[in-house]
Amino acid sequence: MSKLVAEHVFKVFGRRPKEGVRRIQAGTDRDELRAEGTTAAVIDASFEVQQGEIFVVMGLSGSGKSTLLRTLNGLAQPTSGRVLFDGRDVSSLAAKDLRHLRSHRISMVFQHFALFPHRSVLDNAGYGLEVQGLPRQEREERAAQALELVGLAGWERSWPDELSGGMQQRVGLARALATDADLLLMDESFSALDPLIRRDMQDQLLTLQQRLRKTIVFITHDLNEAMRLGDRIAVMRDGRIVQIGTAQDILVDPASDYVASFVQDVDRSRVLTAASIMQKPPVAVDLSDPQCVTAHTDTPLAELLTPASRTRQPLAVVDDEGRLSGVIARDTLLAALGDQPVKEAHRA
Structure with a gap:
């Protein structure tokens, strides 16, 4: 069963939000509603x-993602539709149950660290546990363990x-x-960081995810x-x-x-893998042949150039x-790395 499900969620702001939902469903343009003082943030x-x-969830400012x-x-609260967490409708929960959900089951990591300046790093990391009512010794032990996970042992x-800034964001992550x-919600959590620190935090998150397997x-x-971190990506535009x-x-x-305009400048050699452009072998391939050069299905295209240069035969892709699993001809690889559309390269 899915951990989290959104079903036809609308969020409309204005004097008559439910009427706004009905008008959108009937085909009224979002801009027309905005001119009337109604904002359809999520459609x-x-x-x-x-x-x-x-x-x-990726989108430009104003797309509705936050x-x-x-x-x-x-x-x-959704104006229409519902959100299910472990099969329970979040919007139907009583206030007490909703507070419990947010303090025990769902944590947030914000863009601007949200640390308390008058609290130590340990107390900041343990703040959520304090809200839960845990005794000081237990919350300090768990906070210290979380700080160690994010590389802040000794601080x-x-x-x-x-x-x-990067260390402060690690404290925010440790607190979560x-x-x-069970669920981490991360709202532009790394966007306030310098590029090198931001990439380091991305690495940190991916490393933690390999160990903890959180739902994020x-x-x-x-x-x-988005492409570096996401197992899957939802692209938003104008609320949709x-x-x-x-x-x-x-x-x-x-x-x-x-x-397409969003992805046109992406370095496809770092995103696409051998599996994305391989084709069915036209003839049997002998993997034991010394002239057979292999690559793994998950190998990025950028790392296929060296093995491809060692053979005149198509690369053999293995699981x-x-x-x-398939083969990659040299012209297919070069087309995929060049300006040729990827779907055309795949058919080459």
């Missing part, structure tokens, strides 16, 4: 997030203003991890960040989700001209068990 959003998945995120933990007694929540909804306006898929799905088969 008919539906998706599922699986246990242990990083699900990225409003959508707030509906997922009940900070904003427990420091103050937030003694830390760099300390509660052992990550909001970003940065396509490269216009495409959901893996990074390769979106790069290879954009659903619209809008999405985790070493079984043949």
